[in-house]
Amino acid sequence: MDNLVVRRVMEQDFAACLDIESSSFPESEAAGPESLRIRIRDFPQGFYVAERNGRVIGQVNSGATDKQDITDEAFKQLIGHDPAGGNIVIFSLSVLPECRRHGVAARLLERFIMESRAMGKNNVLLLCKEHLVRYYARFGFLDSGVSASTHGGSVWHEMRLPLSD
Numbered sequence: 001m002d003n004l005v006v007r008r009v010m011e012q013d014f015a016a017c018l019d020i021e022s023s024s025f026p027e028s029e030a031a032g033p034e035s036l037r038i039r040i041r042d043f044p045q046g047f048y049v050a051e052r053n054g055r056v057i058g059q060v061n062s063g064a065t066d067k068q069d070i071t072d073e074a075f076k077q078l079i080g081h082d083p084a085g086g087n088i089v090i091f092s093l094s095v096l097p098e099c100r101r102h103g104v105a106a107r108l109l110e111r112f113i114m115e116s117r118a119m120g121k122n123n124v125l126l127l128c129k130e131h132l133v134r135y136y137a138r139f140g141f142l143d144s145g146v147s148a149s150t151h152g153g154s155v156w157h158e159m160r161l162p163l164s165d
Contacts, residue, residue: 003052003053004050004051004052004103004104004107005050005051005052006048006049006050006051006107006108006111007048007049007051008044008045008047008048008049009040009044009047009048009049009059009061010040010044011040011041013040013049013056013059014036014037014040016049016055016056017036017040017049017056017059017061018033018036019096020056020057020058020059020094020095020096021036021059021092021094023094023096023097024092024094024095024096024097025092025094031061031076031091031092034077035076035077036061038077038078039061039062039063039078039091040061042078042081043061043062043063043064043078043081043083045083045115045119046061046062046063046064046088046112046115046116047059047060047061047062048060048061048108048111048112048115049108050095050104050107050108052099057095057096057099057104058093058094058095058096058099058104058105058108059092059093059094059095059108060090060092060093060094060108060109060111060112061090061091061092062088062089062090062091062112063075063076063078063081063088063089063091064081064082064083064084064085064086064087064088064089064121065080065081065082065085065087065089066082066085066086066087067080067085067087068087070087070089070125070126070127070147070149070158071127071147071148071149075089076091085121086121086122086123087121087122087123087124087125088116088119088121088123088124088125089124089125089126090112090124090125090126093105093108093109093112093126095108106139109139110139112124113139113161113163116163117163121163122162122163122164123160123161123162123163124141124160124161124163125158125159125160125161126141126158126159127147127149127156127157127158127159128156128157128159129155129156129157130155130157132157133157133159136159136161139161140161141159141160141161142159142160142161142162143157143158143159144157144158144159144160145157145158146158
């Protein structure tokens with residue numbers, strides 16, 4: 001794993017990020033090409049990729065807001081995004097299927113949390129399925145319960161990681 005590099009996204013990572021997204025989520029839940037382009041273009045400081053031997057194999061991307069409600073579907077296209085917002089909201093943490101279970105997602109999440117603190121954010125927020133609640137809890141996220149979101153027709157849990165004391 002020592003040849004894994006986590007870095008900020010670049011425009012040329014778009015195709016790899018789209019491949020990772022589409023291989024990680026059902027079509028009804030995956031971000032489409034336009035959403036990913038917007039996230040790369042408008043908030044690269046909240047978008048990191050994991051690269052091994054020159055190949056992008058994982059990603060984490062986000063938007064920022066002062067709102068507590070993260071169920072707004074339009075926000076996933078950064079409508080209402082405020083780079084100065086106190087909350088940073090993870091939209092996707094995903095890794096190519098053949099590269100999973102090797103700590104790639106953990107390295108991405110650790111870097112993301114560190115950078116979020118450096119940006120002065122108050123909280124990292126995300127929605128996840130029930131089977132991932134314990135995974136995120138390992139990083140200090142608290143489960144706020146079932147979300148009102150019905151994105152992709154699924155049941156989601158709202159998770160919050162407070163960054164300030």
